[in-house]
Amino acid sequence: MTFFNDRIFGVLMIVLAVAYGWGTTQFPEPFGGTEAVGPETFPLLLAIVLALSSLYMVVRPDPDNAWPWSRTGVELIIAVVVLILYAMLLQPLGFIISTTLAVGTLCWRMGAVPLKAYVTGAVAGVVVFLLFNFALDLALPLGLLSFLEVS
Missing domain, CATH: 1.10.287 (Helix Hairpins)
Known part of the structure; x- marks a missing residue:
C-alpha cells in the first residue's frame, strides 16, 4: 500500500x-x-x-x-494552510507583512523562538522586497504599507 x-x-x-x-x-x-x-x-x-x-x-x-499521521503530518498540514493563507493575503496585506507572517509562522513551527522567528520573517520580507523592487525592478504589492510607495 x-x-x-x-x-x-x-x-x-x-x-x-x-x-x-x-x-x-x-x-x-x-x-x-x-x-x-x-x-x-x-x-x-x-x-x-x-x-x-x-x-x-x-x-x-x-x-x-x-503517510506521516503523527505530529509530522499535522505540521505538514499547518505548513500547507500557512502557504495558502500567504497566497490569499499577499495582495491585501502586501508582500512584506504577508511574508513576515508566513515565514515567521513556518520558522516558529520548525522550533524557533516566536520572537526570533517573526524577526527572521520581517527581515526576509524587507530584504526580498528591496531586491525585487530596486535590484530587479519588479514591483511587489505593498498592501497596507502602500503609504510608503515612492512616486
Missing part, C-alpha cells in the same frame, strides 16, 4: 503544476509585447520542473514510505 502514497502525491502535484502553468499564461502582456523573457517565464519554468519531478514520483515511487 505504501507504493501508492508517492503516486497519489505525484498525481496531485502534476495537477498543481498544470494549474500553475496555466495561471502563468494569464499574466497580462507586457508593454510592447516583443520581449523574449516576460513575467511568465520564471513561473512557467517552475511549473515544468514541478511536473517533471512529480512524474518521476509517479513512475518510480519510493518502496518504503508511509
Whole structure:
C-alpha cells in the first residue's frame, strides 16, 4: 500500500503544476509585447520542473514510505494552510507583512523562538522586497504599507 502514497502525491502535484502553468499564461502582456523573457517565464519554468519531478514520483515511487499521521503530518498540514493563507493575503496585506507572517509562522513551527522567528520573517520580507523592487525592478504589492510607495 505504501507504493501508492508517492503516486497519489505525484498525481496531485502534476495537477498543481498544470494549474500553475496555466495561471502563468494569464499574466497580462507586457508593454510592447516583443520581449523574449516576460513575467511568465520564471513561473512557467517552475511549473515544468514541478511536473517533471512529480512524474518521476509517479513512475518510480519510493518502496518504503508511509503517510506521516503523527505530529509530522499535522505540521505538514499547518505548513500547507500557512502557504495558502500567504497566497490569499499577499495582495491585501502586501508582500512584506504577508511574508513576515508566513515565514515567521513556518520558522516558529520548525522550533524557533516566536520572537526570533517573526524577526527572521520581517527581515526576509524587507530584504526580498528591496531586491525585487530596486535590484530587479519588479514591483511587489505593498498592501497596507502602500503609504510608503515612492512616486
